[in-house]
Amino acid sequence: MRYDRGVAGNGLLDVLVIGSGAAGLAAGVAAGRAGANVAIATKTSLQACNSAKAQGGIQAAFGEDDSPGLHAEDVMRSSHSTADPRLVEVLTTTARDAIAWLEEQGCAFTRQNGGYRLARCGGASRKRLLQVGDRTGHAITKALRESFEAAGEGMTLAHHRLTSLEPGRAGWRASFETPEATLEVEAATVVLASGGRCFAEAATRGELSTNHPNATGETTRIAHEAGAETRDLDALQYHPNGGAWPATMQGYSIPETTRAYGAVLLNAQGEEFTDSLGPRDEVSQAIFDEVEAGRGVLTEDGRPAVWLDTTRIPEEDAEISLPYMLRRYRGAGIDPLSEKLFTYPVLHYQNGGLVISTGAETTLEGVFACGEIAGGTHGRNRMMGNSLLECVVFGRRAGTNAATKAKA
Numbered sequence: 001m002r003y004d005r006g007v008a009g010n011g012l013l014d015v016l017v018i019g020s021g022a023a024g025l026a027a028g029v030a031a032g033r034a035g036a037n038v039a040i041a042t043k044t045s046l047q048a049c050n051s052a053k054a055q056g057g058i059q060a061a062f063g064e065d066d067s068p069g070l071h072a073e074d075v076m077r078s079s080h081s082t083a084d085p086r087l088v089e090v091l092t093t094t095a096r097d098a099i100a101w102l103e104e105q106g107c108a109f110t111r112q113n114g115g116y117r118l119a120r121c122g123g124a125s126r127k128r129l130l131q132v133g134d135r136t137g138h139a140i141t142k143a144l145r146e147s148f149e150a151a152g153e154g155m156t157l158a159h160h161r162l163t164s165l166e167p168g169r170a171g172w173r174a175s176f177e178t179p180e181a182t183l184e185v186e187a188a189t190v191v192l193a194s195g196g197r198c199f200a201e202a203a204t205r206g207e208l209s210t211n212h213p214n215a216t217g218e219t220t221r222i223a224h225e226a227g228a229e230t231r232d233l234d235a236l237q238y239h240p241n242g243g244a245w246p247a248t249m250q251g252y253s254i255p256e257t258t259r260a261y262g263a264v265l266l267n268a269q270g271e272e273f274t275d276s277l278g279p280r281d282e283v284s285q286a287i288f289d290e291v292e293a294g295r296g297v298l299t300e301d302g303r304p305a306v307w308l309d310t311t312r313i314p315e316e317d318a319e320i321s322l323p324y325m326l327r328r329y330r331g332a333g334i335d336p337l338s339e340k341l342f343t344y345p346v347l348h349y350q351n352g353g354l355v356i357s358t359g360a361e362t363t364l365e366g367v368f369a370c371g372e373i374a375g376g377t378h379g380r381n382r383m384m385g386n387s388l389l390e391c392v393v394f395g396r397r398a399g400t401n402a403a404t405k406a407k408a
C-alpha cells in the first residue's frame, strides 16, 4: 500500500517528519511555514513522547549578567569539551529567538518582575532556565501541535512506526507499520526526530528510566543502516534525581529545579557530599560513590538511595515552579516541603546520536535530524534545559532546510 493522499501532484511529499516530540513538531511547523507539503508520522499517538514529560525548563541567556557566549562556555565545560563548538554556537546564539518563536506559537513562559522567571540549572554559571511552571515540555508540545494543526496544511500520520528508510524516486522512501498494514511514503526530504533509546536501554539493563516507552531508538539504527554517521552513541546520561520511594514514584525524574530553588543532596549522616548544582555526570557519580562507600540510605523495598532535602525550598518558589512535583508526591503520601525525598540516579538521556551539520542535515543528503536523535550539541554530557532548546533550534532549522531542499 502506498500513500498518495494529500501530497503533491506527483504523489511525493516535500518533507516527511518522523516523530511528534518537540523536535518533530518544530520541524513540521517550520517546514509548513516554508511552504512545504509536510507530514508528521509517529509511532503511536501524536501526544506520546519524552518531550511532553519534560518538567524543568529550557535555557536561553536572558539574564542581565548573561550572554550567549557564557551559555556556550557552560555547555562546552559541562560536556568536558566534547561538544561540537559549531553546533553549540548555533544553539546558544539562536536561543532567545527560539523562545520568541515559541511564544508566537502560544507557549507562555512563567514571568516575574516584568521579565522571565529564571532559575540556575546544574553546570550553569548564570540563572538561565525559563519555565512554564513545572510542565514546560507539555506546554511547548501542546503549543506546537496546535500550531501545526491550526495551519491545516500538514498531514499527521499517527500509529505509523518507521521500519526502514531507503533512497526513493526523487528523495527517500520510508516504510511503516501501522496497526492495519505495512505501507510506504515517498518524500523529497526526511526529518528524523524520533528521540533517544533510554527506555529500551534501561529495560535491557534491568534499571529504571525516566523515559516514555516509545524511546526505543530504532530510527537511529535504521538511519545508520542507510549510511548515516553517528557519534557518542555509548554516552548515556543518568538523571541524578530519580524518585526512589514510594514505589509509584520510582523512575520519576525529580526536576533539577528542586536543586535550583534550594534542595540539597545529603548522605545518611545528613551531610552534603557534593555540589548539588554541579554538572549532571558529576552529581550522579557522587551519588553512586556515596552509596558505594556505605553512606547512602535504603528505601523500604531495599533500593539504594541518598536524601534530596526538598524541605529547604521556599514554599512560594515551590508553588510557582514545582506544582506538578508537589502534586505527584503529595498524591503518593509524601509532602516534599516537610519531608526529605529518597533519590537515586536513573537512566535518562542519549547524549550522542546522528552526526549533523549546523543546518541539521545528517551525512545522508536530504535526511535531516534534530532533537535527542542527533549528536554533537551536548557532546558526551548534556546540561539540563538544553535538550528542549536543541529540539526547537535544530527542529526549526531541519524543517526550513528540508523544505528548501525539497523545493530546489
Ligand SMILES: Cc1cc2nc3c(=O)[nH]c(=O)nc-3n(C[C@H](O)[C@H](O)[C@H](O)COP(=O)(O)OP(=O)(O)OC[C@H]3O[C@@H](n4cnc5c(N)ncnc54)[C@H](O)[C@@H]3O)c2cc1C
Residues within 6 Å of the ligand: 018, 019, 020, 021, 022, 023, 024, 041, 042, 043, 044, 046, 048, 049, 050, 051, 052, 053, 054, 055, 056, 057, 058, 136, 137, 160, 161, 162, 163, 193, 194, 195, 196, 210, 211, 212, 214, 215, 216, 217, 218, 219, 253, 348, 349, 370, 371, 372, 373, 384, 385, 386, 387, 388, 389, 391
Ligand atoms: C522525564 C523527563 C524530563 C525531562 N526534562 C527536561 C527539561 O526539563 N529540559 C530539557 O531541556 N530536557 C528535558 N528532558 C529531555 C527532553 O525532554 C528530551 O530529550 C527531548 O524532549 C526529546 O525530544 P525529541 O523530540 O527529540 O524526542 P521525543 O520527545 O522523545 O519524541 C520522539 C518521537 O518519535 C516517535 N518515534 C520513536 N520511534 C519511532 C518510529 N520508529 N517511528 C515513528 N515514530 C517514532 C515517538 O513516539 C515520539 O513521538 C526530559 C526528559 C524526560 C524523559
